[in-house]
Amino acid sequence: MKKNRRLMYYIIAGIIVLLLPVIVRNEYWTVVFVRVIINMIVALGLNFITGLIGQMNLGTAGIYALGAYGSALLTNKTGCSPWLGLLFAAFLGLVIGVALGYPSLRLKGVYFSLTTIGFTMIVQIFLNNLTGLTGGSQGVQHIAPFTLFGMAIDTYVKSYYLYLIFALVALFIANRIVNSKWGRLFRSLRENSDAVEMMGVDIASVKIKAFCVCAVFGTIGGAMFAHFYRYISPATYTTDVSMNYVLMVLVGGIGSVPGTLVGAAIITILPELLRGLGEYYLITFYIIILAGILAFPNGWIDAGQRLITRIKSHNTVKQKGA
Amino acid sequence: MSESILKLSGVQKRFGGLQAVYPLDIDVAPHSIHALIGPNGAGKTTTVNMITGVYKVSGGTIEFDGKDITNMKTYKIARLGIGRTFQNIKVFPNMTLLENIMVGGHQLTKIGLVRGIFDLKGTVAEENMLREKAESLLDLLGMYDVRDHLMKNLPYGRQKISEIARAMMTDPKLILLDEPAAGLNPSERAELINVIRKAYNNGYTFFLIEHNMDVVMTLSDDITVLSFGKKIAAGKPKEIRNNDEVITAYLGRAYAKS
Ligand SMILES: Nc1ncnc2c1ncn2[C@@H]1O[C@H](COP(=O)(O)OP(=O)(O)OP(=O)(O)O)[C@@H](O)[C@H]1O
Ligand SMILES: [Mg+2]
Numbered sequence: 158m159k160k161n162r163r164l165m166y167y168i169i170a171g172i173i174v175l176l177l178p179v180i181v182r183n184e185y186w187t188v189v190f191v192r193v194i195i196n197m198i199v200a201l202g203l204n205f206i207t208g209l210i211g212q213m214n215l216g217t218a219g220i221y222a223l224g225a226y227g228s229a230l231l232t233n234k235t236g237c238s239p240w241l242g243l244l245f246a247a248f249l250g251l252v253i254g255v256a257l258g259y260p261s262l263r264l265k266g267v268y269f270s271l272t273t274i275g276f277t278m279i280v281q282i283f284l285n286n287l288t289g290l291t292g293g294s295q296g297v298q299h300i301a302p303f304t305l306f307g308m309a310i311d312t313y314v315k316s317y318y319l320y321l322i323f324a325l326v327a328l329f330i331a332n333r334i335v336n337s338k339w340g341r342l343f344r345s346l347r348e349n350s351d352a353v354e355m356m357g358v359d360i361a362s363v364k365i366k367a368f369c370v371c372a373v374f375g376t377i378g379g380a381m382f383a384h385f386y387r388y389i390s391p392a393t394y395t396t397d398v399s400m401n402y403v404l405m406v407l408v409g410g411i412g413s414v415p416g417t418l419v420g421a422a423i424i425t426i427l428p429e430l431l432r433g434l435g436e437y438y439l440i441t442f443y444i445i446i447l448a449g450i451l452a453f454p455n456g457w458i459d460a461g462q463r464l465i466t467r468i469k470s471h472n473t474v475k476q477k478g479a
Numbered sequence: 480m481s482e483s484i485l486k487l488s489g490v491q492k493r494f495g496g497l498q499a500v501y502p503l504d505i506d507v508a509p510h511s512i513h514a515l516i517g518p519n520g521a522g523k524t525t526t527v528n529m530i531t532g533v534y535k536v537s538g539g540t541i542e543f544d545g546k547d548i549t550n551m552k553t554y555k556i557a558r559l560g561i562g563r564t565f566q567n568i569k570v571f572p573n574m575t576l577l578e579n580i581m582v583g584g585h586q587l588t589k590i591g592l593v594r595g596i597f598d599l600k601g602t603v604a605e606e607n608m609l610r611e612k613a614e615s616l617l618d619l620l621g622m623y624d625v626r627d628h629l630m631k632n633l634p635y636g637r638q639k640i641s642e643i644a645r646a647m648m649t650d651p652k653l654i655l656l657d658e659p660a661a662g663l664n665p666s667e668r669a670e671l672i673n674v675i676r677k678a679y680n681n682g683y684t685f686f687l688i689e690h691n692m693d694v695v696m697t698l699s700d701d702i703t704v705l706s707f708g709k710k711i712a713a714g715k716p717k718e719i720r721n722n723d724e725v726i727t728a729y730l731g732r733a734y735a736k737s
Binding site: 330334344351353357358359360366 | 553554555557558562563565570571573574579582586588592595596597602605609642646648649
């Protein structure tokens with residue numbers, strides 16, 4: 158009974174997601190939904206470091222930028238397929254994972270966070286100043302869209318569906334890792350790494366693995382962004398962006414895959430809903446998010462579930478009374 | 480001679496000007512319970528930290544199971560078969576008891592991170608292996624019924640015992656226990672003695688640091704006594720109990736002649 162009902166919810170949610178662009182029939186919102194999908198992938202990656210291992214990584218913007226530029230520049234300069242660019246972005250992710258993983262072994266807490274902020278700033282400086290390669294502050298234009306069976310994925314709706322497939326793959330992978338012995342090991346590292354080492358675990362290699370997964374998800378998200386907007390510039394990749402990804406991991410439910418998806422959706426969609434407030438929209442957004450973190454320390458999903466059980470028990474009490 | 484599972488020869492530790500451990504010899508016999516006792520600050524934890532590679536030795540050599548492990552990395556020493564519990568408990572408070580124990584078995588498994596994503600069958604088999612092993616350990620130590628409780632919600636005594644179970648999960652040849660009875664009430668202490676006994680009877684070897692004389696005298700086959708970093712005595716419990724130097728340095732009159 159219960160299982161059937163849950164399956165029904167999943168099917169309904171699946172149908173809504175599948176028909177979303179058709180339901181809204183609105184370019185603006187379709188773009189927002191594409192951004193939600195990209196952000197979900199990036200946030201699922203960050204969840205390994207910030208959600209499970211518990212290290213505050215504020216370098217996501219830098220990772221994302223390198224993925225976007227890596228894929229865009231490779232396709233633009235060589236004329237190769239964006240799919241190859243995507244592969245290259247993933248490879249860059251592995252390199253970044255190792256490069257960020259090593260400092261994370263020695264630097265704890267706020268020192269690690271500062272290092273990741275520094276990483277993002279260095280990336281930005283390079284993107285701005287290597288004008289010959291990156292186009293400097295002008296950015297990179299005319300980036301090719303993905304193609305599928307000879308069809309260019311050059312509309313918002315087509316992109317939505319292609320990226321939905323990407324997101325499903327990312328979701329599958331993230332779910333498998335989080336719910337495996339590796340996810341458990343990552344969580345135990347957050348709890349007490351001395352004890353983990355005494356179990357014979359080579360912490361350095363485990364952390365670097367986690368950083369690689371995180372960075373590959375991030376660079377792939379970056380490449381998706383580049384081939385969707387078809388124009389990128391360094392100004393996009395600021396530490397604010399990194400901060401928003403951390404919020405995505407935190408607000409939904411720390412460490413959990415559904416929590417990260419909900420977090421990505423909230424942090425991406427809410428500002429758009431608040432745009433009507435004009436100059437006050439950003440401050441309202443941050444107040445809501447902050448209040449949410451204070452009011453629902455276990456995340457919005459947990460809060461939602463509590464609300465539902467409360468309504469249910471309220472209803473049964475009513476029925477009994479009647 | 481490979482008569483001892485663990486052999487310390489002239490092992491010493493200096494912290495700047497402080498000689499925490501003077502050249503120290505210890506032999507732990509296979510399948511035994513060897514206790515290291517001594518007053519606060521005697522250098523017991525420092526010794527354990529040198530054995531496990533947490534601290535580099537300032538001199539001497541440590542041999543385990545016939546191999547020189549002096550100054551090896553902690554995780555490599557652990558892989559050779561040394562498990563450990565900590566004086567100031569180090570559990571995973573926001574994970575369940577069962578998860579705590581299962582992490583102990585991570586190194587027994589083979590499937591890597593990438594293969595694990597796609598090898599559905601293999602991961603299920605490994606996970607079942609880990610769960611069954613952890614559950615049977617918890618069963619042995621009498622904590623099976625609370626396996627799904629979060630660690631932080633368990634009483635302190637059970638958290639300490641779970642640290643022993645987690646160490647046992649790695650299939651070690653030797654387990655170092657750093658003051659397992661500290662902070663336990665008498666009934667928890669009795670349970671702990673019971674647990675160590677059971678584990679010993681199941682083939683485990685222990686190197687036990689302890690202040691509590693009930694525990695030490697009940698369990699130990701051999702005792703080494705440290706005081707201010709120096710070994711002042713070594714022998715069977717009976718000999719230690721009757722050693723004048725030990726009595727004055729540490730034990731007090733109560734245990735002198737019983
Ligand atoms: N990391 C360190 N740096 C400097 N001194 C240290 C360090 N660790 C231990 N010591 C000193 O070495 C001496 C031995 O300490 P140790 O912790 O080994 O004692 P212990 O026998 O375990 O005592 P206790 O029964 O209180 O646990 C003490 O004087 C302690 O202050
Ligand atoms: Mg100590």
